[in-house]
Amino acid sequence: MAINTSHLSRQDWDQFYRMHSVWLLNLIRHQTGNHHVAQDITQDTFIKAMVLVTAKATTAVRENPRALLKLMAKQLFIDKIRRDVIEQNYWNHLGQLQDELSAHGLEAHVMAIEALSLLSQTLDACGERTRTIFSLYYFDGLKQQEIAQRLNLSITTVKRDLSHCLMQCYKLRHVLA
Known part of the structure; x- marks a missing residue:
């Protein structure tokens, strides 16, 4: 039965859907083996057909609607x-990340946070100047001479403060062990 697709009313779409939807659903269900997937693709196919007809590409719908529907469904x-x-792939990757976290363990993560917290407390106890020297030397990579110049200190003071801070960290290491 031919349907005039140059201007489809709601009734025309209803008739078009009734004429072809069961056929398309069965075709897709047979190909996929999944009723729910077939339902989704059937609905998406008819929506796509409506958009196509609305865009005035109606010749294919008029001449061979099932071939067009089959192509769209495919x-x-x-x-x-x-x-x-x-x-x-996303779920597999997420599972691998969870496995890696489990392998390292939450316990190791907590221990690292506790160690960083103790290091922070140790550096705080050393005083601001010593903490600044330690940070510039170990985190920023400055040489002792550069630190002395930047902070307007003697090289001896920089060495002494670094030595004091390292002794405190050494004591902390034994607390963690």
């Missing part, structure tokens, strides 16, 4: 497979 199914592969 394209949508391929898109779904691609999305499913991407989703599966």
